[in-house]
Structure formats: C-alpha cells, structure tokens
Amino acid sequence: MADGPVTTMGISRQSVQRIADLLVADGLAEYRPNPAHRRAKLPAPTEAGLAAVRRITPGRAELAARLSELLGGEAEFRRVADTLERLGQALDRL
Template sequence: MSHEPQDALSRTALGVFRLNGQFLAVSEKLAEPAGLTAAWWQVLGAVLPEPLPVAGIARVMGITRQSVQRVADLLVREGLASYEPNPAHRRAKLLAPTEEGRAAVHRIDPGHAELAALLQRELGGPEAFEETVRVLERLSAALDGVERAGRDS
C-alpha cells in the first residue's frame, strides 16, 4: 500500500464520494415516508435551530446557493418552510421551517435513531463512532484551510 499523499488524497476522495452516495440513498429512504426528499430534509434540517438566508444554508452545507434556492422555493411552495424578513439584510430573506416542516422532519426521527444505533454497532461502539465523526470533521476543517490558503495566495 502506497503512503504517497497523492494516493491518500485519491483514496480519500473516492471514499467520500462513495459515502456521499450511500448517505444520499439512505437519506432518501428515511425521508420518503415523511413526504420529504433527502435534499428537502437537508435544507429543513439546516434551519431547524434558527432561520438562515439561502447563502448561509449553502455555506454551512458546502453546496451551491442556486441548489439551496431551488429547494427552498419548493419547500415554501409545499408549505414546509416560509421566507421571513431578515433584519440584517433587506433583500436576503431568512428561510424558516413551518410547523408542518418541523413535523415532517420529526417523523424521520425513529428511522434516524435506528440507523444511528446500527451504525454505532457496526463501527464498534460509541467511542469508535465519535472517532469517525472527529476524523471527518478534521478532514472538512483541513479542506477549508487549504481552500482559504488558496484564496489568500
């Protein structure tokens, strides 16, 4: 097995791409009974703690503002979210979940909890699961640092 950084980067990227596909597939299955798609769940989940502008949701999730805007508009049309005035920016409205949107996300909770328990067992327990989370968060932070360094140079 090669320990060259370029090989490690390639294996990491391929692993993350595969994980992304796996998470999207399982998310679609979990969200479907609640009347949501994985993308709808993702955007609603981002605004459950507090309303956010579309650009803020995109930044937090690492996806394009345009994709979030399309999903946000659909959520509003379906009555799962609403646009609210943004005191910090007149034109960039805040997206907030409606009670119906919150209820839809909460209908996913039992399946979500079951998947979390299965993953924890498969990974070898709570400590191993937490370590997995820490490694992924470290990788994300490192990529943010590389991106910032690229912009600054």
C-alpha cells in the first residue's frame, strides 16, 4: 500500500522524496532551486551521479540483449516486459 497519494507511475511522492534524499546523501544528486515553486527544490544529478549512470548503462544494455536472446527474441522480451508491467499495476491496485 502506498504511503500517500500515488503518482501516474504508481509511486508515492514520499517514496520519490526518500529516494532523492538518499541520492543527495550519497553525493549522486543535489537539490537546486525550482523556478516554478519557491519552497520545493529540484533534484539534479551531480557529476558523480552522471558517472554512475554512465557506468551502469552499458551493462544494462548488454544484460537486456542477453535476456532477449534467452527469451527467444525481441518480440517475446517485449511480451514478457508488458506482462510484468501489467502485473505491477495490478499489484498496485490491490
């Protein structure tokens, strides 16, 4: 069960805030002024955060390609991903 209002992605604002705070604490993000809202700050990646994403991205692409191959190709990979997405949405509604 969500700990507050749910966003369109099925994630509560509090959950997003907690993750953002953890990223800031780890030096992977920082809060910047939000021109649209005086009190709310916008999280933005730091150079260390961007470097972490650059290290992760090639590995994710390779893993996705290998998984797709093991599942029988891109169409089957997409079908499984869509099914998992629907499962996640159904679990959110429970």
